Amino acid sequence: MTETEAEAEAEPADSTESAAAAESAIRREAHDLVVVGGGPAGLAAAQEAYDHGVDDIVILERDFELGGILQQCIHNGFGLHYFDEELTGPEYAQEFIENVAERGVDIRLNTMVQEVTDEKTVYAVSEDVGLTEIDAEAVVLAMGCRERTREALDIPGDRPAGVFSAGTAQRYINMEGKMPGEKAVILGSGDIGLIMARRMYLEGAEVPAVLEVMPYSGGLTRNVVQCLEDFDIPLRTQQTITEIYGDERVEGVTVQEVDDDFEPIPGTEYDIECDTVLLSVGLIPENELSEGAGVDMHPVTGGPVVDDGRETSVEDIYACGNVLHVHDLVDWVTEESMIAGRSVAKQLNDEIDIREEPIEIESTGAVSYVVPERISKSDADREELPLYLRVYAPMNEVFVTVESGDEQLAREFERRAEPGEMITVDLDAEALEDLPENRLVVDVVPKEEI
Numbered sequence: 001m002t003e004t005e006a007e008a009e010a011e012p013a014d015s016t017e018s019a020a021a022a023e024s025a026i027r028r029e030a031h032d033l034v035v036v037g038g039g040p041a042g043l044a045a046a047q048e049a050y051d052h053g054v055d056d057i058v059i060l061e062r063d064f065e066l067g068g069i070l071q072q073c074i075h076n077g078f079g080l081h082y083f084d085e086e087l088t089g090p091e092y093a094q095e096f097i098e099n100v101a102e103r104g105v106d107i108r109l110n111t112m113v114q115e116v117t118d119e120k121t122v123y124a125v126s127e128d129v130g131l132t133e134i135d136a137e138a139v140v141l142a143m144g145c146r147e148r149t150r151e152a153l154d155i156p157g158d159r160p161a162g163v164f165s166a167g168t169a170q171r172y173i174n175m176e177g178k179m180p181g182e183k184a185v186i187l188g189s190g191d192i193g194l195i196m197a198r199r200m201y202l203e204g205a206e207v208p209a210v211l212e213v214m215p216y217s218g219g220l221t222r223n224v225v226q227c228l229e230d231f232d233i234p235l236r237t238q239q240t241i242t243e244i245y246g247d248e249r250v251e252g253v254t255v256q257e258v259d260d261d262f263e264p265i266p267g268t269e270y271d272i273e274c275d276t277v278l279l280s281v282g283l284i285p286e287n288e289l290s291e292g293a294g295v296d297m298h299p300v301t302g303g304p305v306v307d308d309g310r311e312t313s314v315e316d317i318y319a320c321g322n323v324l325h326v327h328d329l330v331d332w333v334t335e336e337s338m339i340a341g342r343s344v345a346k347q348l349n350d351e352i353d354i355r356e357e358p359i360e361i362e363s364t365g366a367v368s369y370v371v372p373e374r375i376s377k378s379d380a381d382r383e384e385l386p387l388y389l390r391v392y393a394p395m396n397e398v399f400v401t402v403e404s405g406d407e408q409l410a411r412e413f414e415r416r417a418e419p420g421e422m423i424t425v426d427l428d429a430e431a432l433e434d435l436p437e438n439r440l441v442v443d444v445v446p447k448e449e450i
Contacts (some may be wrong), residue, residue, distance in 0.1 A: 027132045031106075032056035034111050034122050034136040036289060040066020041321020041332050041337040042142035043096035048341030049140075050103045053105050053349050058106040058134065060124050062115050066100075067093030068144055070330065072171045073196060077222075081295040092099035092330060116141070116293045118314050138316040138344050139293075141304070142337065143286040145322040147192075148291065150244075150279060156254035157243040162250035162450060166192040166280040173199060181276025185253055186210045187241050191219040191328060191420070193280025199228035200278075207233050208272050211255060213240045213262055218282075218420045220328055240264070241277070250275050285323045293317055307376035308385055309343030310336065318344055325371050325388070328422055332388065336371075339386075346379065353378040359404075359438045366391045366398075366444040370420070375432060375440075384426040388444060391417045397447040400425050405436030417444055 033054050035042045038061030046057050057312075065071060070078070073089030080086055083095070100107065111126040123133040147165040162181055169180045170192065184200050185192045189212040197207050210228060217224050217239050228235050236255075242264050243254040257268040274387040285303045295312035296305040302313040303324040310320050320340040321333045346352040370389045387402070395417045402410040402425060409431050414423060425442070 003271060007383065019041075027057075027129055028135075029132060030135040030157050031057070032170045032348060033138045033140065034120075034134055034138075035059045035140045035142055036116065036122070037061065037068070037142035037144060037321075037323070038063070038066040038107065038109070039098065039144050039321065040070055040093065041068075041323070042098055042140065042146065043067075043093070044334045044337035045140045045142060045318075045320055045344070046105050047096060047099050047103065048338040049345045050100075050341075052106060052342050052345030054345045055104075056093060057081065058108065059110045061107070061109050062112045064109055066097045066107065066109070067166070072167075072174045073195075074174045075199075077309050078330055081329065089330075089393045093124065096334075098241050099413045104112045109255060113181050114290060114291045116317070118294045120316055124377070137348055139319065140321055140340055140344060141287075141290055141317065141319040141324045143289060143294075144281040145285045145326055147279070148282040148284055148357070153242055153281060155241055157245070157254075158245050160244070160246035160250050161246065162246065162248070162275055163277045164279070166190075166278045168210070169276075169278050170196055170199065173203060178185065179203060179205065180278070181205065181207065181223055181274075181319070183274045184276035184278050184280045185241070185272050185274045186280060188212065188280035188282070189217040189219050189224070189235060189237075190280040190282065191223050194219045194223040194227040194279065195408075196280070198231060199231050201231050204279050205276075206274075206276065207231075209255075210235045212237045213258055214238070216418070217223055219341075222421055243414075244277060247287075250277055253277060263429035264384075283322065283326045284306070285326065288325060290319065290323070295319070298325075298369065301371065306371065307374045308339075308372045309347070309352070309379075310340035310349075311343065311376070316347070325369070328420060332422060332424070335386070336388070343377065343379075353380075356436050359432065359440060361440045361442065362385070363389065364441055366393070366417075367394060367442055368392045370442045375448075378433070380431070382429045385429050387425045387427060387442060389423050389431065389444075390421075390423070391419055391444050392408065394418050395444060395446065398444050399447060401443050401445055402427060403441050404439060407436050413447075416445075 035046045038059045053225045070089035070093040076086050078087045078092040113124045114125040120136045124132050173180045183206040241253045242256045252273045256264040276378040295314050304319040318340045327333045362372045400412045
């Protein structure tokens, strides 16, 4: 036998030994509930699941601390609905961090989940342990969302330093103690953009303008007032950046007005000198793991399609918080995540009834989406079922109606409806047990049409 033949014959044995070594290096575990994400959604879901009888819970968090985005949100305004007091983001997070710690929940930081399968097998990797394979009875997806970037918008121009997402700039200032720049133009009027306009101003930077391609702000009305109007920062609607220019650092931007199709209008160009551009142009739910697990996705929210217990189309996989749909208040994230945690516990303990035929929930007219999309469970302890919805465009003096056939289940008055402000409608749970048809239609109707 030649030397080459001997080497070729030895390769399969070496490969087998390597595969066996890799297999033995995988740490295998089994748990009742795995929560992917340790932000406000994951913490609230874990807390509620524990309080309803699930004591074998693991939270997997990729960051070095719990709390998610709240840790960099040092402004106040959190907790007004849930705690009946005004807290900063870190204060709000700390309440739940302490709660899950007191309950003895297994918390694993610096742990990145690589995959969740439709069989509820979770693969996670960390520096300390390596690869871990967890067989779970149930999984809660609570990965939050990420910011849309300049690359997603295809803004033409140079590629200098000084272009940040608003959330990145917020982290630099609030957690790293570093200023992104001295003169910032902000594109997009989402809540993070509005809050960062104020933050930059308070830290001594100039903010010549906040630009918004839509004819209205995408953030909460209170943030427009408190972050822009109180500091005389102009909000220029139906305008966008059509070029960023600069050599090594941003030197300025070209701005244009847009028409009803959001196309730049020739002849409306003007320049603004600046050294920083902050982008607040939308949030994208982090659903790569959800898609890998095979759950059905909603075309409008960008998150999973769920039932009233926040269970996805894959049995025993749940979703809550911003990975499901983007919320404007963390209080609503907490409320929704507790629904998921409670539902997980009741289902694992066989304390909840599954409907033979689910009730489908449809949005129509001015309503862009409704969560949940179906009602699959009958919970004897439930008195009300909250529906979360948004509208496509601002509307004055509207009614929110929920109907099944010829029967009207709810009609709630909203003085004004804004796309940036989520509307909540509470349905009487008893009314859901005897409907004319297994379908609910949610609409927003102007007052004059009622």
